[in-house]
Amino acid sequence: MSIEAAYGLLAHALIFGALAAMLPFGIFRARVALAATALSLMIGIAPFMLAIFGAPSTTLLCLALLNLIGATSSPLSRLPAFAVLGSALGLYLPATGLLPGEIYALGFQPWPLLAVLLPIGLLLGWKGQTIWVLILAIDLLAYAGGLFANLWQALLDPLLVLLALSVALREALVRLNVSRRR
Amino acid sequence: MIERIVAPPRWLAVALFGCGLIGAGWRIPTLPHMAPESIPIARPATDELPPTARNSPAPASVTRLADGRLAVAWLDNGDADSAAIWLAIQDGKNWHEIGRIASRESTAAAAFIHIQGVGHPMLWAEGSWLHLWYEAYPLSHSMGASIMHSISTDGGRTWNRTLRLESSPFGGLGSHLGQTPRPLADGGLLLPLAQDGSWLHLAATGQIIDKIRPPLMAAPVEAARP
Numbered sequence: 419m420s421i422e423a424a425y426g427l428l429a430h431a432l433i434f435g436a437l438a439a440m441l442p443f444g445i446f447r448a449r450v451a452l453a454a455t456a457l458s459l460m461i462g463i464a465p466f467m468l469a470i471f472g473a474p475s476t477t478l479l480c481l482a483l484l485n486l487i488g489a490t491s492s493p494l495s496r497l498p499a500f501a502v503l504g505s506a507l508g509l510y511l512p513a514t515g516l517l518p519g520e521i522y523a524l525g526f527q528p529w530p531l532l533a534v535l536l537p538i539g540l541l542l543g544w545k546g547q548t549i550w551v552l553i554l555a556i557d558l559l560a561y562a563g564g565l566f567a568n569l570w571q572a573l574l575d576p577l578l579v580l581l582a583l584s585v586a587l588r589e590a591l592v593r594l595n596v597s598r599r600r
Numbered sequence: 601m602i603e604r605i606v607a608p609p610r611w612l613a614v615a616l617f618g619c620g621l622i623g624a625g626w627r628i629p630t631l632p633h634m635a636p637e638s639i640p641i642a643r644p645a646t647d648e649l650p651p652t653a654r655n656s657p658a659p660a661s662v663t664r665l666a667d668g669r670l671a672v673a674w675l676d677n678g679d680a681d682s683a684a685i686w687l688a689i690q691d692g693k694n695w696h697e698i699g700r701i702a703s704r705e706s707t708a709a710a711a712f713i714h715i716q717g718v719g720h721p722m723l724w725a726e727g728s729w730l731h732l733w734y735e736a737y738p739l740s741h742s743m744g745a746s747i748m749h750s751i752s753t754d755g756g757r758t759w760n761r762t763l764r765l766e767s768s769p770f771g772g773l774g775s776h777l778g779q780t781p782r783p784l785a786d787g788g789l790l791l792p793l794a795q796d797g798s799w800l801h802l803a804a805t806g807q808i809i810d811k812i813r814p815p816l817m818a819a820p821v822e823a824a825r826p
Contacts, residue, residue, distance in 0.1 A: 420711075420763055427712040462714060469713035469738035469746070472764075472771030513769050520798070522769045523811035532625055539621070543614040551613040558620025562627045567766055567808045569624065576771055 425565055426473035427464050429482075433474055433577065434458035434467070436482035451486055467577075475575040476560040480553045493549045494582065496589045502582035505574060525568035528561075532569075629809040634801065635785040644670065650688045650695040652676060659779075661723040663730075665689070671756060673701065673723040673732060685721045685734055687756045698756045707736050707748055710762035713772065716740060718748075720777050726787065730756050731806060733791060735777055736764070744773030747791075749806050765808060767793060767800055 435455030443450045458464045481494055494502070511517040524530055535554065542550045557572040566572045608616075644662060646654055653660040653674035660674035670690040677683045684703035688695040704715055715736045722733040730752040735745035750762040768774030778792025778799075787804030790812075801810040 420761070422763060423710070423712045465708070465712050466714040466738075468711075469715055469736075469772045472746075472766060509769055520811065520813060523798075526808060526810045527628060527631060528624065529628065532621055536621060539614070539617045543610060543617070546610065548607045548610050548613045551610075551617050552608060555613060555616035555620040558617070558624045562620060562623030564627065570769060571766055574769075576769075 422473060422565060423468075426468045427459070429474045429479045430464040430467040430471075431455045431458045432486065433478060433482045434463055436485040439485055448488075471576050473566070473571065473575075475578055476557045476565075476572050477553055478575055478578040478581070480556055481578075481581070484549070492585075493547075493553070494585055496585065498550065499582040499585035499589070502574065502578060503586060506579040506582070509570060509574060510579075522568065522570055525570035528569040629803065629807065631801075631810060632784075632786045632788065634788075634790075649674075650697065652686065652697075653688065658720050661721050663723045663725045665725045665730075665755070666728055671723060671725065671730065673721040675719055675721055676700075681717060683717045683719065685718060685732070687723070689756065701732060701752075701756060701759050702734055702748070702750060702762075704736075706759075707762065710750075711736075711748065711764050713746070713764070714738065715746075719745075722777055722781060722791075724781055724789065726783075726789075726804065728755075729753055731789075732759065733765075733777060733781075736772075738772040744768075744770065745776050746772045746774060747777060747793075751806065761806075763806075765800065767808065767811065768795075 432455055435451040435458070438454030439447055439451035441447075441450065458467075481492060485492065509521050512519045512521050535558070539551055539554050542554070557569075560566060561569050561572045649660055649662075649672055653672055656674040656676065658675040660672050662670055662672045665671055671687065672690075672695070673685055673687050675683060676686050681704060684700045687698040687701045689698060690696075702718055702721070704717055707713070707718055708715055713736070715738055717737050718734055719737065719741065720735045724731040724733075732750045732752070734748050734750075735741075736748050737743070737745050747765040747767050748762060749765050750759045752759045764772075775793045775795030775798070778794045778797075781792065782790040782799075784790065784801075788809070789802045789804075791800040791802055793800065797813070799812050800808050801812055803809050
């Protein structure tokens with residue numbers, strides 16, 4: 419068993435548990451989340467998600483853990499969701515061949531990424547976004563610890579992009595409804 | 601309220617962020633000068649291969665071991681769920697079949713992933729180590745592949761350290777393997793990807809240290825018949 423495979427499997431199980439915890443189960447929420455986490459390992463949901471999506475980013479794992487421990491609001495609000503989507507466009511469009519360049523390759527020798535992350539982290543700290551500073555710190559420490567070969571893998575993954583997309587769409591729908599009522 | 605408990609003091613988060621930046625910078629692998637090594641690439645004629653390897657639906661992969669013998673890995677049984685990768689080593693004029701070295705079951709057990717099948721073996725000898733890269737398909741061959749890497753230190757009898765190489769941002773639905781790897785003077789290797797002709801620059805241990813495009817790549821190594 420490699421540490422990377424073990425991380426991927428357990429992280430996907432926790433993410434599935436966090437998804438289950440978003441359902442309205444009231445006082446049974448914690449038990450449902452625990453049962454879903456265990457079930458995803460037992461019936462093969464976590465290995466399937468690991469095969470399709472790869473190891474999840476530590477960003478997504480942190481968001482899932484925050485949800486599991488019952489944080490009242492997700493740090494993935496409108497602005498962070500758009501930041502994730504913007505980064506994802508820059509990462510995935512060249513990878514599909516729609517744009518020239520290879521942004522993903524930067525993650526193997528990530529000096530430019532670290533240079534960009536430094537002011538972002540300091541800005542987030544100055545703005546009091548402590549949770550996001552901590553999440554970025556955990557991403558960097560996971561890369562430093564050898565959990566990922568590519569820094570992008572610690573920061574972003576396809577599931578996180580889907581989550582950010584759902585947040586952005588929900589926000590747009592809410593705004594649309596408000597503007598119609600006026 | 602719980603959020604307040606979770607959030608650490610700002611100075612602590614910023615200090616951890618600083619530690620993370622320093623740690624990440626310290627961990628970045630050093631990029632050696634990429635000089636190709638002129639090792640003749642073993643390419644025996646098809647009729648010189650073991651009979652089962654000749655009927656393989658994917659091209660068989662041949663490498664020369666440190667003691668001069670040839671080793672060949674091939675895919676048996678094509679797209680079926682039971683497809684597996686086999687290994688044989690040349691023993692004089694005959695081939696000694698070592699056995700099945702990678703399959704759907706062994707890959708799933710080593711990497712904890714659900715896969716439909718395996719394919720496209722690529723065998724490489726580096727000193728006394730044998731490297732095997734192959735494709736694992738989470739959905740189907742056409743939906744993309746994960747590139748797996750496995751190592752044998754006992755001449756192909758046992759294989760371990762089976763890992764997935766994270767070569768693309770699309771998780772397990774990434775690019776397929778290309779044709780022939782190219783050795784580098786520092787013991788590293790350039791591993792070809794089928795998608796847009798990219799190459800993975802691997803260290804001697806098999807770790808990815810960079811991903812490059814053809815314009816940046818060194819001149820191809822001249823292939824020669826053994």
